[in-house]
Amino acid sequence: MHSSREGIDLRLVALVSGGKDSTYAAYLANKAGHEIVCLLSIIPPSEESHMYHYTNIHMMPTVSSAWGLPIILHHSKEDELAELEESLSLLKVDGVCTGAVASVYQKSRIENIAEKLGLETISPLWGCEPEKTLLEMVDEMDVMMVRVAADGLGKEWLGKVLDKRTAYQLIEVCRKYRIHPMGEGGEYETFVLNAPHFKKRIRVV
Structure with missing residues (x-):
């Protein structure tokens, strides 16, 4: 579990795509004692995005219903990072849970935004086998x-x-x-x- 506040239970927003990594990361965060209070999905303009997954975007309302949690859907138009920052800045949470596994590009950018907003970053799958x-x-x-x-x-x-x-x-x-x-x-x-x-x-x- 990657967080700068180990042992402290946090209220988290989970960055989700509907896929296995973000879903399992949120499950592990729950098991570690954190509380996922809402979901956030940034919808990229095309599948060429290096930050977000495109394949399951049409299923995100169904994902929200299955989790039993509210979801914020933010349609990205140009600056994906600025739009992530805007979405996170509106939430009353302690941190963000990511499904990052090995992409330094993705993880570092999310961490930089979270740090700027005073949020923790939890990435349970980072460095896993x-x-x-x-x-x-x-x-x-x-x-x-x-x-x-x-x-x-x-x-x-x-x-x-x-x-x-x-x-x-x-x-x-x-x-x-x-x-x-x-x-x-x-x-x-x-x-x-x-x-x-x-x-x-x-x-x-």
């Missing part, structure tokens, strides 16, 4: 593959809900093609249908 963490994720959550963009990951993966067996298969593909096991380079995207902290499961019809 990716294969081990992926297996832990699929044990705790129902994670569906919704986008693939790498050699070795064909359309047969789309719509697949990962369990231990398919997670091991994914890890083998990642090893073979030298893909980050958690898709840090955008090689694949996920959507979480259920997690321990959800109030209700998201059903796909």
